Amino acid sequence: MGLNDSSPFRIGIDIGGTHISAAKVGTVDRRFLIQDLYQQEVDTGLNAESIISSWTQAISKVSEGRRDVQFGISMPGPFDYDHGVSRIQVQGKMKALYGLSVKDLLAEQLQVSTGQIKFINDAEAFLTGESLAGSGMGLDHLIGITLGTGLGSAIKVLDVTKDAKLWTAPFRNGIAEDYLGTRWFVNKAFAGYGVQIAGVKDLLDSSFDPGIAQHLFEEFGRTLGEFLIPYLVRLQIQKVILGGKISQSAPRFVPATLEYLREFGVQVPIEVSHLGENAALIGAISPFLNH
Template sequence: MRTIIGVDIGGSHISAAQINWNSGSIQLSNFYEADVDTSGSVDEIIDAWSEVIKKVANGKQAIQLGIAMPGPFDYEQGISLIQEQGKLKSLYGLSVKDLLAQSISIDSEFILFMNDAEAFLRGESMVGAGKKYNNLMGLTLGTGLGSAIQVEEVVKDAKLWTAPFRDGIAEDYLGTAWFIGEAKKQYGLEIEGVRDLLAPEVDSEISRSIFQKFG
């Protein structure tokens, strides 16, 4: 029997754990996470992801991966279509499934992908806060905007990141890029991500103002 490993990949991180399903509940073990510079090369990104997954596997060879991945992405084939979201550009058009399979030394048939927001909502509907409800909406805020909806038994990506909003689309304002642009435009502050706003050397009034505007 293969060990199931759940993986969450974002624009700046990876989290993974062994998944144990038992009578309607889930237990996690061997949890690991790491920051990842997704502006790096193909090898740098794949190596960083593989390192965390191997730690979670803890020497086990018979593993199966379920990976929550941001879009746009060909989830069935495992090919990245992310091009203009400020992350993972080097993987555009490549088979992430094959690259990971080779790096981890498993067959690609044991790697499955799902939209990250859809995976999040499926988890909440099965064992989380949405367990008692038939109709749900899930939103994830991170490097970008993730969204999913559930109607009865059907869960799917809502793709709200492309929704027209103000002078562009929703993700222009509801993601890391907005924080970087706002800090530069309003305060001349150079940051690489939201976490930088919490650094001791950043004026707390500036941070508070930016977060209030975002909210």
């Protein structure tokens, strides 16, 4: 799967609960190239018309009115990726789009055919991008984990990369996302130390107690190891690739994860994405690379 220098004009788009990023994605000498990146905050708590209008505005900044464009869109679930229909109902953000064909609405606003728009799960896009152009190049067995407000996950086995939906996996007294996201840090800081924080960023502030911060990061790291280990062993994973905002603090917690894995005789490298958001933009256009 790959592009060449005569590839069609493609735009990779990464849509989240509060933002949209779009860029031209092409290749030079078989290497992916990101150009004209445009990012915009979007209030997805508004009505459907407002959301689609904001997204169209951002995408149009990059497409510049051209019609001969393929639009690859990375989108969080639940979502019918084949038909472009939103299934997001309870998360609050994008709720107004539930049951609507986002593909049809965008095609109408961009004045292109629906065949020029393809969707991919956001975690799947992240790992696909890393596999094509980042830390996962040349490897057949990968896990991608995005750590932030929620827990995103994708697994690559040979030529197939899929959203793993591990956030709902039973874990300890709940599900994985209860223990591997911003909410865990907020709850643990208050329950364990009586400290109120808004997120991981607060732990890095110079005024925050470094001892408490380190305890929280180390516990989080070991929890991540406990969660990962069955998948690493069963799927013979060669590397774990981390993304998401919490991964920016990886030096504070990944050593504890690796130590936990070593205690069970598992040695799998864990690497933070070097591509950052570009991974999702590259992965977003991947549905067009098979055709």
